[in-house]
Amino acid sequence: MTFEDPIEKWSSGVATVTIGATASEGGTRCRKIDIGGATTLPFLTFEGITPNKPVIAMEVLDCMPSDWPETLIKPFADVIGKPGEWAAKCVSQYGAEMICLKLEGIHPDSEDKSPDEAVKVVEEVLKAVDVPLVIWGCDVDEKDNVVLPACSQAAAGERCLIGTAKEDNYKTLVASCMADGHALIAESPLDINIAKQLNVLISEMGFPLNRVVMYPTTGGLGYGIEYAYSIQERGRLAALMGDKMMSPPVVCQIGQEAWNAKEAKATTEEAPHWGPAEDRGIMWEAMTAVMLLQAGSDLLIMRHPKAVAMVKQIIDMLMGKQQATEK
Protein backbone atom coordinates (compact mmCIF):
# COMPACT_ATOMS: atom_id res chain seq x y z
CA MET A 1 0.00 0.00 0.00
CA THR A 2 1.44 3.33 -1.01
CA PHE A 3 0.88 6.67 0.65
CA GLU A 4 -0.99 9.17 -1.44
CA ASP A 5 -0.48 12.88 -0.90
CA PRO A 6 -3.82 14.47 -0.06
CA ILE A 7 -3.83 16.48 -3.27
CA GLU A 8 -7.06 17.61 -4.89
CA LYS A 9 -7.53 16.38 -8.42
CA TRP A 10 -9.44 18.93 -10.45
CA SER A 11 -11.18 17.82 -13.58
CA SER A 12 -11.15 21.18 -15.32
CA GLY A 13 -9.75 24.68 -15.23
CA VAL A 14 -10.22 28.38 -15.78
CA ALA A 15 -10.66 29.55 -19.37
CA THR A 16 -7.91 31.63 -20.96
CA VAL A 17 -8.93 35.03 -22.30
CA THR A 18 -6.65 37.04 -24.56
CA ILE A 19 -6.72 40.83 -24.38
CA GLY A 20 -4.99 43.10 -26.88
CA ALA A 21 -4.17 42.49 -30.53
CA THR A 22 -0.76 43.04 -32.11
CA ALA A 23 -0.14 44.34 -35.62
CA SER A 24 -0.10 40.83 -37.05
CA GLU A 25 -3.58 40.31 -35.59
CA GLY A 26 -5.02 43.53 -36.92
CA GLY A 27 -4.42 45.69 -33.85
CA THR A 28 -1.76 48.16 -32.77
CA ARG A 29 -0.77 46.78 -29.34
CA CYS A 30 2.85 45.90 -28.60
CA ARG A 31 1.75 42.59 -27.15
CA LYS A 32 -1.31 40.64 -26.14
CA ILE A 33 -1.94 39.47 -22.62
CA ASP A 34 -3.49 36.14 -21.61
CA ILE A 35 -5.36 35.93 -18.36
CA GLY A 36 -6.78 32.84 -16.63
CA GLY A 37 -5.94 29.30 -17.63
CA ALA A 38 -5.20 27.96 -14.14
CA THR A 39 -5.93 24.33 -13.31
CA THR A 40 -5.62 24.80 -9.56
CA LEU A 41 -6.54 27.19 -6.79
CA PRO A 42 -4.33 30.29 -6.69
CA PHE A 43 -0.62 29.62 -6.25
CA LEU A 44 -1.03 25.97 -5.23
CA THR A 45 1.78 24.97 -7.53
CA PHE A 46 1.75 21.34 -6.39
CA GLU A 47 -1.83 20.74 -7.55
CA GLY A 48 -1.87 22.13 -11.04
CA ILE A 49 -0.49 24.89 -13.21
CA THR A 50 -1.08 28.60 -13.45
CA PRO A 51 0.16 29.37 -16.96
CA ASN A 52 -0.52 33.10 -16.75
CA LYS A 53 0.27 35.25 -13.78
CA PRO A 54 -2.35 37.72 -12.54
CA VAL A 55 -2.16 41.04 -14.36
CA ILE A 56 -2.53 44.60 -13.09
CA ALA A 57 -4.29 47.26 -15.13
CA MET A 58 -3.85 50.83 -13.91
CA GLU A 59 -6.88 53.04 -13.84
CA VAL A 60 -7.16 56.19 -15.95
CA LEU A 61 -10.23 58.42 -15.94
CA ASP A 62 -11.69 60.45 -18.79
CA CYS A 63 -12.39 63.32 -16.38
CA MET A 64 -11.10 64.88 -13.19
CA PRO A 65 -11.54 62.41 -10.34
CA SER A 66 -14.12 63.73 -7.92
CA ASP A 67 -13.42 61.73 -4.79
CA TRP A 68 -9.72 60.86 -4.88
CA PRO A 69 -7.77 61.77 -1.75
CA GLU A 70 -4.57 63.74 -1.98
CA THR A 71 -2.36 60.65 -1.61
CA LEU A 72 -3.86 59.29 -4.78
CA ILE A 73 -3.81 62.54 -6.75
CA LYS A 74 -0.17 63.23 -6.04
CA PRO A 75 1.54 60.69 -8.35
CA PHE A 76 -0.64 61.83 -11.24
CA ALA A 77 -0.90 65.55 -10.45
CA ASP A 78 0.84 66.61 -13.68
CA VAL A 79 -1.30 64.45 -15.97
CA ILE A 80 -4.68 64.24 -14.29
CA GLY A 81 -7.47 65.35 -16.65
CA LYS A 82 -5.31 64.42 -19.65
CA PRO A 83 -6.15 60.72 -20.23
CA GLY A 84 -3.55 60.12 -22.94
CA GLU A 85 -0.66 61.50 -20.90
CA TRP A 86 -2.02 59.89 -17.77
CA ALA A 87 -2.05 56.46 -19.46
CA ALA A 88 1.42 57.01 -20.90
CA LYS A 89 2.78 57.88 -17.46
CA CYS A 90 1.23 54.73 -15.96
CA VAL A 91 2.94 52.58 -18.58
CA SER A 92 6.33 54.26 -18.90
CA GLN A 93 6.88 55.36 -15.34
CA TYR A 94 4.82 52.95 -13.23
CA GLY A 95 5.08 49.83 -15.38
CA ALA A 96 1.36 49.25 -15.98
CA GLU A 97 0.81 46.06 -18.00
CA MET A 98 -2.61 47.28 -19.09
CA ILE A 99 -4.63 50.45 -18.87
CA CYS A 100 -8.22 50.51 -17.64
CA LEU A 101 -9.95 53.56 -19.07
CA LYS A 102 -12.90 54.40 -16.84
CA LEU A 103 -15.49 56.53 -18.59
CA GLU A 104 -16.74 58.27 -15.46
CA GLY A 105 -17.14 61.48 -17.39
CA ILE A 106 -20.03 60.10 -19.41
CA HIS A 107 -22.13 59.66 -16.26
CA PRO A 108 -25.20 61.93 -16.43
CA ASP A 109 -24.45 63.18 -12.89
CA SER A 110 -20.81 63.82 -13.73
CA GLU A 111 -19.92 65.60 -16.97
CA ASP A 112 -22.50 63.76 -19.09
CA LYS A 113 -20.03 63.51 -21.98
CA SER A 114 -21.35 62.48 -25.38
CA PRO A 115 -20.45 59.30 -27.26
CA ASP A 116 -18.26 61.38 -29.60
CA GLU A 117 -16.30 62.78 -26.68
CA ALA A 118 -15.85 59.29 -25.24
CA VAL A 119 -14.65 57.97 -28.58
CA LYS A 120 -12.06 60.76 -28.73
CA VAL A 121 -10.71 59.74 -25.33
CA VAL A 122 -10.54 56.09 -26.35
CA GLU A 123 -8.64 57.02 -29.49
CA GLU A 124 -6.34 59.31 -27.54
CA VAL A 125 -5.45 56.57 -25.04
CA LEU A 126 -5.01 53.93 -27.74
CA LYS A 127 -2.58 56.26 -29.46
CA ALA A 128 -0.73 57.22 -26.30
CA VAL A 129 0.03 53.68 -25.13
CA ASP A 130 0.56 50.35 -26.84
CA VAL A 131 -0.49 48.05 -24.00
CA PRO A 132 -3.89 46.29 -24.08
CA LEU A 133 -6.86 48.35 -22.98
CA VAL A 134 -9.85 47.83 -20.70
CA ILE A 135 -12.77 50.20 -21.37
CA TRP A 136 -15.23 50.54 -18.50
CA GLY A 137 -18.61 52.31 -18.72
CA CYS A 138 -20.30 54.50 -16.12
CA ASP A 139 -22.80 52.03 -14.70
CA VAL A 140 -25.85 53.87 -16.02
CA ASP A 141 -27.36 51.36 -18.42
CA GLU A 142 -29.01 53.80 -20.83
CA LYS A 143 -25.86 55.87 -21.17
CA ASP A 144 -23.54 52.88 -21.47
CA ASN A 145 -25.76 51.47 -24.21
CA VAL A 146 -25.16 54.57 -26.30
CA VAL A 147 -21.53 55.25 -25.49
CA LEU A 148 -19.93 51.81 -25.28
CA PRO A 149 -20.96 50.59 -28.76
CA ALA A 150 -19.37 53.75 -30.21
CA CYS A 151 -16.16 53.13 -28.24
CA SER A 152 -16.22 49.47 -29.23
CA GLN A 153 -16.37 50.44 -32.87
CA ALA A 154 -13.64 53.04 -32.51
CA ALA A 155 -11.37 50.39 -31.01
CA ALA A 156 -12.37 47.62 -33.44
CA GLY A 157 -9.62 45.09 -33.97
CA GLU A 158 -7.72 46.03 -30.78
CA ARG A 159 -9.29 43.20 -28.79
CA CYS A 160 -10.02 45.39 -25.80
CA LEU A 161 -11.86 44.20 -22.71
CA ILE A 162 -15.10 46.16 -22.52
CA GLY A 163 -17.71 46.31 -19.78
CA THR A 164 -19.85 45.91 -18.11
CA ALA A 165 -22.65 43.63 -19.27
CA LYS A 166 -25.29 42.92 -16.62
CA GLU A 167 -28.20 40.53 -16.32
CA ASP A 168 -30.76 43.11 -17.47
CA ASN A 169 -28.44 45.01 -19.78
CA TYR A 170 -26.17 42.74 -21.75
CA LYS A 171 -27.50 42.44 -25.27
CA THR A 172 -26.22 45.69 -26.77
CA LEU A 173 -22.73 45.29 -25.40
CA VAL A 174 -22.50 41.59 -26.30
CA ALA A 175 -23.49 42.45 -29.87
CA SER A 176 -20.90 45.25 -30.07
CA CYS A 177 -18.08 43.15 -28.67
CA MET A 178 -18.99 40.32 -30.99
CA ALA A 179 -18.96 42.59 -34.03
CA ASP A 180 -15.75 44.41 -33.15
CA GLY A 181 -13.75 41.47 -31.82
CA HIS A 182 -13.47 42.54 -28.18
CA ALA A 183 -13.60 40.61 -24.92
CA LEU A 184 -16.44 41.33 -22.51
CA ILE A 185 -16.82 41.94 -18.78
CA ALA A 186 -19.87 40.20 -17.28
CA GLU A 187 -20.92 41.88 -14.04
CA SER A 188 -23.06 40.32 -11.33
CA PRO A 189 -23.90 41.94 -7.99
CA LEU A 190 -22.03 39.62 -5.58
CA ASP A 191 -24.36 36.80 -6.53
CA ILE A 192 -22.96 33.57 -7.85
CA ASN A 193 -26.26 32.39 -9.31
CA ILE A 194 -26.66 35.56 -11.34
CA ALA A 195 -23.00 35.33 -12.41
CA LYS A 196 -23.66 31.91 -13.85
CA GLN A 197 -27.00 32.84 -15.38
CA LEU A 198 -25.44 35.86 -17.08
CA ASN A 199 -22.73 33.69 -18.62
CA VAL A 200 -25.43 31.31 -19.89
CA LEU A 201 -27.35 34.22 -21.43
CA ILE A 202 -24.22 35.69 -23.02
CA SER A 203 -23.16 32.37 -24.50
CA GLU A 204 -26.66 31.83 -25.82
CA MET A 205 -26.19 34.90 -27.98
CA GLY A 206 -23.32 33.04 -29.63
CA PHE A 207 -20.61 34.94 -27.80
CA PRO A 208 -17.72 32.59 -26.98
CA LEU A 209 -17.07 32.04 -23.28
CA ASN A 210 -13.33 32.34 -23.84
CA ARG A 211 -13.87 36.03 -24.48
CA VAL A 212 -15.74 36.63 -21.22
CA VAL A 213 -14.18 37.93 -18.01
CA MET A 214 -16.38 37.81 -14.90
CA TYR A 215 -16.74 40.73 -12.55
CA PRO A 216 -18.50 39.27 -9.51
CA THR A 217 -18.11 42.76 -7.98
CA THR A 218 -15.44 43.48 -5.48
CA GLY A 219 -15.41 44.36 -1.83
CA GLY A 220 -12.64 46.42 -0.33
CA LEU A 221 -11.06 46.01 3.06
CA GLY A 222 -13.56 47.60 5.40
CA TYR A 223 -16.41 46.96 2.97
CA GLY A 224 -17.16 43.28 3.42
CA ILE A 225 -14.25 41.78 1.53
CA GLU A 226 -15.03 38.39 3.11
CA TYR A 227 -18.21 38.05 1.08
CA ALA A 228 -16.54 39.07 -2.17
CA TYR A 229 -13.78 36.61 -1.37
CA SER A 230 -16.09 33.67 -0.71
CA ILE A 231 -18.16 34.30 -3.84
CA GLN A 232 -15.01 34.36 -5.96
CA GLU A 233 -13.58 31.31 -4.30
CA ARG A 234 -16.77 29.33 -4.78
CA GLY A 235 -16.86 30.31 -8.43
CA ARG A 236 -13.27 29.21 -8.86
CA LEU A 237 -13.96 25.85 -7.20
CA ALA A 238 -16.92 25.32 -9.54
CA ALA A 239 -14.74 26.12 -12.55
CA LEU A 240 -12.09 23.65 -11.42
CA MET A 241 -14.74 21.00 -10.91
CA GLY A 242 -15.88 21.36 -14.51
CA ASP A 243 -18.64 23.95 -14.46
CA LYS A 244 -17.97 25.53 -17.83
CA MET A 245 -20.37 28.40 -17.18
CA MET A 246 -18.21 29.46 -14.23
CA SER A 247 -14.91 29.06 -16.07
CA PRO A 248 -14.19 32.64 -17.22
CA PRO A 249 -11.37 34.44 -15.40
CA VAL A 250 -12.18 37.16 -12.89
CA VAL A 251 -11.51 40.90 -12.83
CA CYS A 252 -11.53 42.98 -9.63
CA GLN A 253 -11.86 46.71 -9.01
CA ILE A 254 -9.22 46.98 -6.35
CA GLY A 255 -8.45 50.70 -6.46
CA GLN A 256 -12.02 51.88 -6.54
CA GLU A 257 -13.08 49.71 -3.60
CA ALA A 258 -10.03 50.19 -1.43
CA TRP A 259 -9.97 53.96 -1.80
CA ASN A 260 -13.65 54.15 -0.95
CA ALA A 261 -12.99 53.00 2.59
CA LYS A 262 -12.68 55.78 5.12
CA GLU A 263 -9.63 54.02 6.52
CA ALA A 264 -7.89 54.59 3.18
CA LYS A 265 -8.94 58.14 2.44
CA ALA A 266 -9.13 59.86 5.83
CA THR A 267 -6.33 62.41 6.15
CA THR A 268 -3.69 62.23 8.85
CA GLU A 269 -5.32 65.23 10.55
CA GLU A 270 -8.75 63.58 10.50
CA ALA A 271 -7.47 60.30 11.93
CA PRO A 272 -4.07 60.81 13.56
CA HIS A 273 -4.38 57.55 15.53
CA TRP A 274 -4.44 55.58 12.23
CA GLY A 275 -0.97 56.70 11.20
CA PRO A 276 0.07 58.79 8.18
CA ALA A 277 -2.48 58.86 5.35
CA GLU A 278 0.28 58.49 2.74
CA ASP A 279 1.14 54.94 3.81
CA ARG A 280 -2.28 53.89 5.00
CA GLY A 281 -4.19 54.19 1.74
CA ILE A 282 -1.47 52.49 -0.26
CA MET A 283 -1.35 49.59 2.19
CA TRP A 284 -5.12 49.42 2.13
CA GLU A 285 -5.10 49.04 -1.65
CA ALA A 286 -2.24 46.55 -1.68
CA MET A 287 -3.82 44.39 1.03
CA THR A 288 -7.16 44.35 -0.76
CA ALA A 289 -5.38 43.19 -3.91
CA VAL A 290 -3.41 40.45 -2.18
CA MET A 291 -6.50 39.06 -0.51
CA LEU A 292 -8.46 38.94 -3.73
CA LEU A 293 -5.52 37.35 -5.54
CA GLN A 294 -5.88 34.48 -3.09
CA ALA A 295 -9.56 34.21 -4.00
CA GLY A 296 -8.63 33.73 -7.64
CA SER A 297 -8.55 37.16 -9.28
CA ASP A 298 -6.88 37.15 -12.68
CA LEU A 299 -6.99 40.85 -13.52
CA LEU A 300 -6.65 43.63 -10.93
CA ILE A 301 -7.60 47.21 -11.63
CA MET A 302 -5.52 49.43 -9.37
CA ARG A 303 -4.73 53.07 -8.73
CA HIS A 304 -1.69 53.97 -6.66
CA PRO A 305 1.73 53.27 -8.25
CA LYS A 306 3.26 52.20 -4.96
CA ALA A 307 0.46 49.71 -4.30
CA VAL A 308 0.86 48.44 -7.87
CA ALA A 309 4.61 47.95 -7.37
CA MET A 310 4.05 46.15 -4.09
CA VAL A 311 1.45 43.78 -5.49
CA LYS A 312 3.55 43.09 -8.58
CA GLN A 313 6.38 42.02 -6.34
CA ILE A 314 4.10 39.75 -4.35
CA ILE A 315 2.71 38.18 -7.54
CA ASP A 316 6.24 37.51 -8.80
CA MET A 317 7.17 35.99 -5.48
CA LEU A 318 4.14 33.71 -5.44
CA MET A 319 4.60 32.75 -9.09
CA GLY A 320 8.37 32.33 -8.84
CA LYS A 321 8.05 29.19 -6.83
CA GLN A 322 5.87 27.74 -9.49
CA GLN A 323 8.35 28.44 -12.26
CA ALA A 324 10.93 26.52 -10.30
CA THR A 325 8.73 23.45 -9.85
CA GLU A 326 6.82 23.47 -13.12
CA LYS A 327 7.77 20.64 -15.44
Add this chain to the structure above:
Amino acid sequence: MIIIGERINGMFKAVNAAIQERDKATIQDLALKQVAEGADMLDINVGTATEDPVGTMRWLVQTVREVTEVPLSIDSPNLATVKAGLEACSGPKMINSTTGQDEVLNNFLSLAKEYDASIVALCMDEKGVPVDVDGRVEIAMRVIAKAMEFDVPIDKLYIDPIVLPVKADQTGPGKVLESIKQFTMLSEPAPHIVIGLSNLSQGAVERKLINRVFLAMAIGMGLDTAILDPLDTELMDTLITAEMLMNRTIYSDSFLKAYRQR
Protein backbone atom coordinates in the same frame (compact mmCIF):
# COMPACT_ATOMS: atom_id res chain seq x y z
CA MET B 1 -22.37 13.02 -11.24
CA ILE B 2 -20.63 10.46 -13.42
CA ILE B 3 -23.04 9.08 -16.00
CA ILE B 4 -22.32 5.74 -17.59
CA GLY B 5 -24.41 5.17 -20.72
CA GLU B 6 -26.03 1.73 -20.65
CA ARG B 7 -27.22 1.41 -24.21
CA ILE B 8 -24.39 -0.58 -25.81
CA ASN B 9 -25.54 -3.88 -24.39
CA GLY B 10 -26.18 -7.10 -26.30
CA MET B 11 -29.35 -7.52 -24.26
CA PHE B 12 -30.98 -4.85 -26.40
CA LYS B 13 -32.40 -6.33 -29.58
CA ALA B 14 -31.02 -3.70 -31.95
CA VAL B 15 -27.56 -3.96 -30.43
CA ASN B 16 -27.63 -7.73 -30.62
CA ALA B 17 -28.58 -7.56 -34.27
CA ALA B 18 -25.78 -5.07 -34.92
CA ILE B 19 -23.33 -7.41 -33.19
CA GLN B 20 -24.42 -10.36 -35.29
CA GLU B 21 -24.04 -8.37 -38.51
CA ARG B 22 -20.91 -6.52 -37.36
CA ASP B 23 -22.80 -3.32 -38.13
CA LYS B 24 -20.47 -0.58 -36.93
CA ALA B 25 -22.72 2.35 -37.79
CA THR B 26 -25.48 1.38 -35.37
CA ILE B 27 -23.08 0.96 -32.46
CA GLN B 28 -21.18 4.16 -33.21
CA ASP B 29 -24.38 6.12 -33.55
CA LEU B 30 -25.52 4.85 -30.16
CA ALA B 31 -22.17 5.78 -28.63
CA LEU B 32 -22.18 9.32 -30.00
CA LYS B 33 -25.82 9.94 -29.07
CA GLN B 34 -25.21 8.92 -25.48
CA VAL B 35 -22.15 11.14 -25.21
CA ALA B 36 -24.08 14.04 -26.71
CA GLU B 37 -26.80 13.59 -24.08
CA GLY B 38 -24.33 13.66 -21.20
CA ALA B 39 -22.70 10.24 -20.81
CA ASP B 40 -19.25 10.58 -19.23
CA MET B 41 -18.48 6.91 -19.82
CA LEU B 42 -19.99 4.18 -22.00
CA ASP B 43 -20.78 0.71 -20.75
CA ILE B 44 -19.87 -2.03 -23.20
CA ASN B 45 -21.66 -5.32 -22.63
CA VAL B 46 -21.76 -8.13 -25.18
CA GLY B 47 -24.90 -9.67 -23.70
CA THR B 48 -25.57 -13.36 -23.52
CA ALA B 49 -26.52 -14.30 -27.07
CA THR B 50 -23.06 -14.30 -28.61
CA GLU B 51 -20.99 -17.45 -28.96
CA ASP B 52 -17.73 -15.53 -29.03
CA PRO B 53 -17.86 -13.03 -26.16
CA VAL B 54 -14.12 -12.32 -26.31
CA GLY B 55 -14.10 -11.49 -30.02
CA THR B 56 -17.34 -9.54 -29.72
CA MET B 57 -16.03 -7.46 -26.82
CA ARG B 58 -12.89 -6.62 -28.76
CA TRP B 59 -14.92 -5.61 -31.80
CA LEU B 60 -17.35 -3.50 -29.76
CA VAL B 61 -14.57 -1.65 -27.96
CA GLN B 62 -12.65 -0.94 -31.16
CA THR B 63 -15.82 0.16 -32.92
CA VAL B 64 -16.71 2.65 -30.19
CA ARG B 65 -13.10 3.89 -29.89
CA GLU B 66 -13.13 4.88 -33.54
CA VAL B 67 -15.62 7.64 -32.76
CA THR B 68 -15.08 8.74 -29.15
CA GLU B 69 -12.38 9.01 -26.52
CA VAL B 70 -14.66 8.81 -23.45
CA PRO B 71 -13.74 6.14 -20.90
CA LEU B 72 -15.29 2.73 -21.57
CA SER B 73 -16.71 0.44 -18.92
CA ILE B 74 -15.88 -3.12 -19.91
CA ASP B 75 -18.90 -4.98 -18.61
CA SER B 76 -18.69 -8.74 -18.20
CA PRO B 77 -18.46 -11.25 -15.35
CA ASN B 78 -16.00 -13.23 -17.44
CA LEU B 79 -12.32 -12.57 -16.82
CA ALA B 80 -11.19 -13.42 -20.36
CA THR B 81 -13.83 -11.17 -21.90
CA VAL B 82 -12.87 -8.29 -19.62
CA LYS B 83 -9.21 -8.77 -20.42
CA ALA B 84 -9.92 -8.68 -24.15
CA GLY B 85 -11.89 -5.46 -23.68
CA LEU B 86 -9.15 -3.81 -21.64
CA GLU B 87 -6.50 -4.77 -24.17
CA ALA B 88 -8.53 -3.33 -27.02
CA CYS B 89 -9.32 -0.11 -25.17
CA SER B 90 -6.89 2.78 -25.50
CA GLY B 91 -7.26 5.57 -22.98
CA PRO B 92 -9.21 5.53 -19.72
CA LYS B 93 -11.22 2.40 -18.91
CA MET B 94 -13.19 0.67 -16.22
CA ILE B 95 -13.83 -2.92 -15.23
CA ASN B 96 -17.49 -3.66 -14.63
CA SER B 97 -17.46 -5.65 -12.45
CA THR B 98 -16.03 -7.80 -9.73
CA THR B 99 -17.88 -9.40 -6.84
CA GLY B 100 -16.62 -9.45 -3.28
CA GLN B 101 -15.75 -13.13 -3.52
CA ASP B 102 -12.11 -13.51 -2.61
CA GLU B 103 -10.78 -15.21 -5.72
CA VAL B 104 -12.81 -13.10 -8.13
CA LEU B 105 -11.82 -9.93 -6.31
CA ASN B 106 -8.13 -10.84 -6.44
CA ASN B 107 -8.25 -11.60 -10.14
CA PHE B 108 -10.11 -8.48 -11.14
CA LEU B 109 -8.18 -6.13 -8.86
CA SER B 110 -4.89 -7.33 -10.29
CA LEU B 111 -6.32 -6.70 -13.78
CA ALA B 112 -7.36 -3.20 -12.69
CA LYS B 113 -3.83 -2.55 -11.45
CA GLU B 114 -2.23 -3.99 -14.57
CA TYR B 115 -4.37 -1.92 -16.97
CA ASP B 116 -4.63 1.17 -14.74
CA ALA B 117 -8.39 0.77 -14.90
CA SER B 118 -11.18 1.87 -12.57
CA ILE B 119 -13.24 -0.95 -11.16
CA VAL B 120 -16.82 -1.54 -10.07
CA ALA B 121 -17.27 -3.91 -7.14
CA LEU B 122 -20.66 -5.48 -6.54
CA CYS B 123 -21.78 -6.01 -2.97
CA MET B 124 -22.21 -9.73 -3.32
CA ASP B 125 -20.09 -12.74 -2.46
CA GLU B 126 -20.31 -16.52 -2.55
CA LYS B 127 -23.50 -16.28 -0.48
CA GLY B 128 -25.14 -13.96 -3.01
CA VAL B 129 -26.53 -10.47 -2.37
CA PRO B 130 -26.86 -9.81 1.37
CA VAL B 131 -30.43 -9.35 2.48
CA ASP B 132 -29.57 -6.51 4.82
CA VAL B 133 -27.58 -3.27 4.86
CA ASP B 134 -24.89 -4.55 7.23
CA GLY B 135 -23.99 -7.40 4.91
CA ARG B 136 -23.48 -4.96 2.05
CA VAL B 137 -21.39 -2.61 4.15
CA GLU B 138 -19.24 -5.51 5.29
CA ILE B 139 -18.49 -6.54 1.70
CA ALA B 140 -17.84 -2.94 0.71
CA MET B 141 -15.33 -2.56 3.54
CA ARG B 142 -13.60 -5.75 2.51
CA VAL B 143 -13.37 -4.50 -1.08
CA ILE B 144 -11.89 -1.17 0.00
CA ALA B 145 -9.24 -2.91 2.11
CA LYS B 146 -8.40 -5.25 -0.74
CA ALA B 147 -8.16 -2.39 -3.22
CA MET B 148 -5.62 -0.68 -0.96
CA GLU B 149 -3.69 -3.93 -0.76
CA PHE B 150 -3.58 -4.08 -4.55
CA ASP B 151 -2.61 -0.42 -4.72
CA VAL B 152 -5.73 0.56 -6.66
CA PRO B 153 -6.44 4.19 -5.65
CA ILE B 154 -9.73 4.86 -3.91
CA ASP B 155 -10.86 7.29 -6.61
CA LYS B 156 -10.79 4.42 -9.09
CA LEU B 157 -13.02 2.25 -6.95
CA TYR B 158 -16.79 2.19 -7.51
CA ILE B 159 -18.94 0.29 -5.01
CA ASP B 160 -22.30 -1.00 -6.25
CA PRO B 161 -24.85 -1.82 -3.52
CA ILE B 162 -26.86 -3.77 -6.14
CA VAL B 163 -30.33 -2.65 -7.03
CA LEU B 164 -32.87 -5.47 -7.39
CA PRO B 165 -36.28 -5.24 -9.04
CA VAL B 166 -38.75 -3.49 -6.76
CA LYS B 167 -41.41 -5.78 -8.14
CA ALA B 168 -39.63 -8.77 -6.58
CA ASP B 169 -38.79 -7.20 -3.22
CA GLN B 170 -40.24 -3.92 -2.14
CA THR B 171 -37.91 -3.61 0.85
CA GLY B 172 -34.88 -3.63 -1.46
CA PRO B 173 -34.78 0.05 -2.57
CA GLY B 174 -34.83 1.30 1.03
CA LYS B 175 -31.91 -0.94 1.88
CA VAL B 176 -29.95 0.29 -1.12
CA LEU B 177 -30.53 3.88 -0.07
CA GLU B 178 -29.31 3.18 3.46
CA SER B 179 -26.28 1.32 2.06
CA ILE B 180 -25.36 4.29 -0.13
CA LYS B 181 -25.47 6.57 2.89
CA GLN B 182 -23.20 4.26 4.87
CA PHE B 183 -20.75 3.74 1.99
CA THR B 184 -20.04 7.46 1.97
CA MET B 185 -18.63 7.08 5.48
CA LEU B 186 -16.40 4.07 4.86
CA SER B 187 -13.27 5.93 3.94
CA GLU B 188 -11.89 9.42 3.50
CA PRO B 189 -12.17 10.22 0.66
CA ALA B 190 -15.16 7.97 0.08
CA PRO B 191 -15.17 5.51 -2.81
CA HIS B 192 -17.44 6.28 -5.73
CA ILE B 193 -20.87 4.73 -5.38
CA VAL B 194 -22.58 3.41 -8.50
CA ILE B 195 -25.89 1.75 -9.29
CA GLY B 196 -27.25 0.03 -12.36
CA LEU B 197 -30.51 1.95 -12.32
CA SER B 198 -32.69 0.10 -14.84
CA ASN B 199 -32.61 -3.12 -12.85
CA LEU B 200 -34.88 -1.50 -10.29
CA SER B 201 -37.84 -1.35 -12.64
CA GLN B 202 -37.44 -4.72 -14.35
CA GLY B 203 -40.88 -6.11 -15.14
CA ALA B 204 -42.72 -3.05 -13.84
CA VAL B 205 -45.21 -1.05 -15.89
CA GLU B 206 -44.13 2.47 -14.88
CA ARG B 207 -40.45 1.81 -15.52
CA LYS B 208 -39.32 5.35 -16.32
CA LEU B 209 -41.14 6.93 -13.39
CA ILE B 210 -39.72 4.41 -10.94
CA ASN B 211 -36.18 4.91 -12.25
CA ARG B 212 -36.50 8.65 -12.13
CA VAL B 213 -37.79 8.91 -8.59
CA PHE B 214 -35.27 6.44 -7.23
CA LEU B 215 -32.36 8.17 -8.92
CA ALA B 216 -33.26 11.45 -7.22
CA MET B 217 -33.55 9.70 -3.84
CA ALA B 218 -30.20 7.94 -4.31
CA ILE B 219 -28.43 11.17 -5.29
CA GLY B 220 -29.79 12.65 -2.08
CA MET B 221 -28.08 9.85 -0.18
CA GLY B 222 -24.71 10.43 -1.83
CA LEU B 223 -24.79 8.43 -5.05
CA ASP B 224 -22.26 9.94 -7.46
CA THR B 225 -22.31 7.56 -10.42
CA ALA B 226 -25.06 5.72 -12.28
CA ILE B 227 -25.35 3.38 -15.20
CA LEU B 228 -28.46 4.59 -16.98
CA ASP B 229 -30.01 5.62 -20.27
CA PRO B 230 -28.83 9.17 -21.02
CA LEU B 231 -31.24 9.30 -23.96
CA ASP B 232 -34.12 9.45 -21.45
CA THR B 233 -34.42 13.24 -21.24
CA GLU B 234 -36.76 13.32 -18.26
CA LEU B 235 -34.42 11.05 -16.35
CA MET B 236 -31.48 13.33 -17.16
CA ASP B 237 -33.48 16.43 -16.14
CA THR B 238 -34.23 14.73 -12.82
CA LEU B 239 -30.57 13.93 -12.32
CA ILE B 240 -29.45 17.45 -13.12
CA THR B 241 -32.06 18.92 -10.78
CA ALA B 242 -31.13 16.57 -7.95
CA GLU B 243 -27.48 17.51 -8.37
CA MET B 244 -28.37 21.17 -8.21
CA LEU B 245 -30.56 20.68 -5.12
CA MET B 246 -27.69 18.87 -3.41
CA ASN B 247 -25.47 21.93 -4.06
CA ARG B 248 -23.16 19.98 -6.35
CA THR B 249 -23.69 22.46 -9.17
CA ILE B 250 -24.28 26.17 -8.87
CA TYR B 251 -27.87 27.25 -9.44
CA SER B 252 -28.77 29.53 -12.30
CA ASP B 253 -32.22 30.05 -13.77
CA SER B 254 -31.13 28.03 -16.78
CA PHE B 255 -29.53 25.26 -14.73
CA LEU B 256 -30.69 22.47 -17.08
CA LYS B 257 -29.20 24.26 -20.05
CA ALA B 258 -26.05 25.22 -18.14
CA TYR B 259 -25.43 21.60 -17.13
CA ARG B 260 -25.74 20.44 -20.71
CA GLN B 261 -23.32 23.11 -21.94
CA ARG B 262 -20.50 21.59 -19.93
